[in-house]
Amino acid sequence: MGFSKLKIPRICEHCSKPFEAKTVTTRFCNISCANKAGKERKKSEKEQKEKETLLKKYSNKIAEVQTREFISVAEAKVMYGISKDTLHRLIKRGIITSFNLSKRLTRVRRSDLDAMFTEVKVPHQREKVREGKEFEVESCYTLSEVSQKYNANPSTVSSVIRKNNIPKKKIGSFVYVPKKQIDEIFDNK
Ligand SMILES: [Zn+2]
Structure with a gap:
């Protein structure tokens, strides 16, 4: 049976070693590589899931921030991609309204930031x-x-x-x- 003698040259997807595969669906040179690859896939799936959870948490946070009139400097940094220094400059120039809850807790008015940034974005x-x-x-x-x-x-x-x-x-x-x-x-x- 010529069919059973068929050998397919392949590169192992785990260790990158060339090998001769017995079937067209073989992806690994041996069982150990197949197992390791399986474990790695599970690990990366888990990481992906954690990333998604974090992202979801993050978007909830943004949604929550968007309901508040005054936000922290750190929140403004994340939401509008504006640096702390730039923000303080804008506050100093009176373009953005702010008030201090304490020496280290500055709050800025979100609508001022919206106005600044939508002017560029919204057509x-x-x-x-x-x-x-x-x-x-x-x-x-x-x-x-x-x-x-x-x-x-x-x-x-x-x-x-x-x-x-x-x-x-x-x-x-x-x-x-x-x-x-x-x-x-x-x-x-
Ligand atoms: Zn291998």
């Missing part, structure tokens, strides 16, 4: 462009510029803006208002 381009034009720095005053130009004290400026529903936008530590609308109102006073 609401049409609205953004329109809003962007309105608030281009050249076509805006800061509140103190309004005070100076119209010789009005800051509280008057604020109340006029409020009463007239003038849109304003905070960028960093400055609040911007559209020149056109401000001029229309103050020129008539």
Whole structure:
């Protein structure tokens, strides 16, 4: 029977040694390699499972964090991939609101971070462009510029803006208002 003499050259999947396989489905050179390979597969399956459990735990954590308005610096680091130094810089510049529970426990406002990062990610381009034009720095005053130009004290400026529903936008530590609308109102006073 020519059939039984068939030998298939193979490389053992465990020890990488060449051997002659008796059937097309043989993957290991001997029983010991087959056993070791089986054990390793079980081990890696277990590791994979542990990884998945961790991931699940982690995603639950993120879901929980997303319901809170204030999050820790460490959480912000994980969620937004932002470094601690960058975060502290943004806090210092007034772009992100924060408060300290204690000297070492800073909490930051999640919606500030959302606003910063969604601006890049979310494709609401049409609205953004329109809003962007309105608030281009050249076509805006800061509140103190309004005070100076119209010789009005800051509280008057604020109340006029409020009463007239003038849109304003905070960028960093400055609040911007559209020149056109401000001029229309103050020129008539
Ligand atoms: Zn082997």
